[in-house]
Amino acid sequence: MPAIEAEDLRKVFGDVVAVDGISFSVEEGELFGLLGPNGAGKTTTINILTTLIRPTSGSARVWGYDVRTETSKVRSVIGLVPQDLTVDDELTGIENLRLMASLYHVPKDVAERRIEEVLELVDLKEAARRRVETYSGGMRKRLELAAALIHRPKVLFLDEPTLGLDVQTRAHIWDYIRRLVREEQLTVLMTTHYMEEADANCDRVAVIDRGKIMAIGSPRELKAAHGSDVIELEVQGNGIDLHSLVNGVGGVLDLRVEGSRAVLKVSRGEEVLPELVGRLIGGGAIVRRIEMRRPTLDEVFISLTGRSIREEHGSWEEVFRQRLNIRRVRG
Amino acid sequence: MGEISAIMGRELRKWVRSPPLLLMALIQPLFWMGLYGKAFNLTGLFTVPEDVLRNLPPESTRVVASLFNQVASRLFGSPETDYFSFVATGMTSVIVLFVSVFSGMSIAWDRRLGFLNKLLVAPIRRSSIVLGKVLAASVRALVQAMMVLLMGLALGVRLNPASPLLVAGAIASIFLLAVSLSSLVIALTLRLKSWEYHMAVANLLNLPLMFTSTALYPQSIMPDWMKPLATLNPLTHAIEVLRGALLYGNSVDLASFQFHLAYLSVFAILAAGLGSYAANRYLSAER
Numbered sequence: 002m003p004a005i006e007a008e009d010l011r012k013v014f015g016d017v018v019a020v021d022g023i024s025f026s027v028e029e030g031e032l033f034g035l036l037g038p039n040g041a042g043k044t045t046t047i048n049i050l051t052t053l054i055r056p057t058s059g060s061a062r063v064w065g066y067d068v069r070t071e072t073s074k075v076r077s078v079i080g081l082v083p084q085d086l087t088v089d090d091e092l093t094g095i096e097n098l099r100l101m102a103s104l105y106h107v108p109k110d111v112a113e114r115r116i117e118e119v120l121e122l123v124d125l126k127e128a129a130r131r132r133v134e135t136y137s138g139g140m141r142k143r144l145e146l147a148a149a150l151i152h153r154p155k156v157l158f159l160d161e162p163t164l165g166l167d168v169q170t171r172a173h174i175w176d177y178i179r180r181l182v183r184e185e186q187l188t189v190l191m192t193t194h195y196m197e198e199a200d201a202n203c204d205r206v207a208v209i210d211r212g213k214i215m216a217i218g219s220p221r222e223l224k225a226a227h228g229s230d231v232i233e234l235e236v237q238g239n240g241i242d243l244h245s246l247v248n249g250v251g252g253v254l255d256l257r258v259e260g261s262r263a264v265l266k267v268s269r270g271e272e273v274l275p276e277l278v279g280r281l282i283g284g285g286a287i288v289r290r291i292e293m294r295r296p297t298l299d300e301v302f303i304s305l306t307g308r309s310i311r312e313e314h315g316s317w318e319e320v321f322r323q324r325l326n327i328r329r330v331r332g
Numbered sequence: 333m334g335e336i337s338a339i340m341g342r343e344l345r346k347w348v349r350s351p352p353l354l355l356m357a358l359i360q361p362l363f364w365m366g367l368y369g370k371a372f373n374l375t376g377l378f379t380v381p382e383d384v385l386r387n388l389p390p391e392s393t394r395v396v397a398s399l400f401n402q403v404a405s406r407l408f409g410s411p412e413t414d415y416f417s418f419v420a421t422g423m424t425s426v427i428v429l430f431v432s433v434f435s436g437m438s439i440a441w442d443r444r445l446g447f448l449n450k451l452l453v454a455p456i457r458r459s460s461i462v463l464g465k466v467l468a469a470s471v472r473a474l475v476q477a478m479m480v481l482l483m484g485l486a487l488g489v490r491l492n493p494a495s496p497l498l499v500a501g502a503i504a505s506i507f508l509l510a511v512s513l514s515s516l517v518i519a520l521t522l523r524l525k526s527w528e529y530h531m532a533v534a535n536l537l538n539l540p541l542m543f544t545s546t547a548l549y550p551q552s553i554m555p556d557w558m559k560p561l562a563t564l565n566p567l568t569h570a571i572e573v574l575r576g577a578l579l580y581g582n583s584v585d586l587a588s589f590q591f592h593l594a595y596l597s598v599f600a601i602l603a604a605g606l607g608s609y610a611a612n613r614y615l616s617a618e619r
Contacts (some may be wrong), residue, residue: 052453053452054454083449086446104456106334
């Protein structure tokens with residue numbers, strides 16, 4: 002049984018199709034990422050899977066329970082870390098966790114022990130009795146993670162877990178998330194638009210754009226299938242006809258030459274490179290510089306959608322909330 | 333039950349930790365009571381100046397006095413009641429109105445801050461969210477009403493309580509009024525997208541409910557079309573219970589006291605039921 006199973010999910014808001022017939026499944030213990038720009042339908046998908054909104058059509062099961070008809074069963078086996086920081090500023094860390102424990106009907110004595118455990122897990126023991134308004138952004142996010150774990154969920158949903166955090170804190174949060182997956186044997190579904198993070202952390206990702214899934218696979222598979230290696234080189238002297246020298250090399254998908262410089266897109270760079278260098282030297286060229294870049298998920302996204310992930314802009318409300326978040330994170 | 337008290341506990345903790353909010357909420361009724369209640373002295377209209385009194389024959393003084401007493405007790409419930417005491421008890425209920433009407437805003441805020449989603453993904457009844465907030469609002473309203481009453485005492489309310497039992501009834505009536513109003517407001521505003529809308533709704537409710545109650549003037553001097561509105565308005569019933577218990581002493585009409593309290597109880601139960609129903613049916617993350 003997969004931990005999450007979505008079949009042909011659709012969600013329409015008025016005349017906007019937010020989620021347009023997506024299907025995927027997540028295996029137990031997997032860290033699965035939904036990758037796409039703002040407005041792609043990632044959060045809507047999470048909201049459907051966490052019973053916050055009902056799909057217009059299609060079906061989904063989480064831990065075997067139907068998200069339409071078995072909402073309270075679904076709710077008791079999942080944890081959600083939403084995009085916004087929702088821990089309560091005016092309460093202390095412990096009070097926030099106690100509140101969550103009683104909302105999940107964790108018995109008092111069990112809750113106190115569990116609170117200790119999750120505080121330990123996210124390294125917040127010392128700050129637990131302070132009000133959350135004194136926390137840094139990273140600490141808040143960690144408390145948010147701890148709060149979502151209080152009832153030992155089977156499946157954890159993370160909506161943009163590192164949005165608005167600085168680079169160092171982001172790396173830190175990822176350490177915690179990986180630790181949680183390991184120690185709590187969690188299945189995680191997360192959304193992000195930070196390609197590098199998905200690449201480094203997810204077992205599998207689904208690239209989602211305009212409500213549709215464009216591709217699913219491990220980051221390595223996706224890059225192999227949809228990305229290409231890029232080789233940039235520069236030779237000395239002007240008398241060399243780079244174009245004809247390079248043109249015969251096998252595996253070149255695209256070639257652009259500008260004077261003494263060339264940029265090639267190739268399918269298997271590690272095999273092309275030796276042949277390329279051999280040809281250049283054989284043709285009498287002196288190679289001044291040569292560089293190969295492996296594809297990133299960014300390129301995968303561009304090749305799948307024709308756009309960069311960063312071009313999209315969110316709605317005004319989204320921008321407002323993001324700013325609010327960032328301000329709270331910094332404050 | 334656990335989930336209701338958890339939500340109530342959160343709301344109350346937040347409230348206790350922001351004293352400025354509490355103070356702000358007390359200022360408005362203080363103005364009404366202190367400025368309006370003191371300046372607009374209806375009973376003063378019936379005071380006959382000394383020199384006029386001296387020139388009247390003794391018999392007519394007695395007639396005038398008894399006439400004024402009758403008028404005063406028709407208007408304010410008892411001849412001993414002055415207008416300030418009358419308004420102060422009215423204002424005690426009006427603060428319950430203000431607190432309750434603004435309590436509904438906490439759902440709009442929780443929605444905006446994302447906290448509502450956290451409540452909604454928890455395996456709890458939707459009605460628990462509403463009932464927790466209603467109870468928290470009612471506790472707040474009760475505390476603030478007591479503070480207003482104390483301010484009134486400091487400013488010269490002439491208290492004349494009939495019996496401890498009736499005073500307990502008065503406290504119950506404040507609580508029931510708060511449950512009624514906050515349930516209704518929350519049911520009405522469950523799906524509002526933002527607190528700006530909520531502000532509009534709050535302003536729309538506050539003044540009409542205050543002016544169609546007996547907070548500032550007795551029902552007997554209202555125009556005929558307004559009287560039935562006052563009778564329906566739960567505020568009126570809470571105010572009458574308060575006045576009966578605190579101002580009229582032994583001249584209180586027990587039958588009508590009981591009727592007002594019964595009306596409030598039924599109203600509170602129906603309103604809380606409506607709030608729970610609306611929550612189970614309509615409270616969601618969808619917009």
